[in-house]
Amino acid sequence: MQSHSSSQTNWLRSYYFTRAAFSLIWISAAVLLGRQPGPTAFLLVIYPAWDAFANLVDARVNGGLKANPSQALNVVVSTIMTLAVVIAVGNSTYAVLAVFGVWAIFSGLLQLYTGVRRWRLYGAQWVMILSGAQSALAGGFMISQSLASTAPTILDIVPYAGFGAFYFLLSAIWLVVAAYRRAQA
8 A cells, every 4th residue: 555655646746747847838838929829829728628638647547537536527627618718719818818717716626626635645735725726716816807808818827827837836846845754754
């Protein structure tokens, strides 16, 4: 059991580092390419698509979709939201921000649930729980911003991605420190 737990902790650490790296690369691309419609549309679509893929891979590594219902639902929600972003990109930036807001609420609540469930198995998931809660709140804020008179841009989503990168990075570092402490004990 210890080696299984250790391998799962190693997986989570790598998974969290990968999620943080993706978000940082996405933020850089959004800042650099945010005024170009083609790359902006691609970035807006790829973000929830990546979330769907990442949750699918993580769920499969951790016992499959049946064993991880919150992640299975997150795969479905993120896939639907990817399609909604594809439609919204062609209509208006207001619609894109609203779709991102709805997605942030759902994916945040599902991440929160996954963090609570994993805490019982692996511990040290408080960061993911906090991240999920903040994601849900950020989603509400994005929806309210989508109703404002100022036209939103991809840069309105950058802070959301930035906090996601921060939380994933902090979770990975927390797991590294915890593993180091266990090894020293």
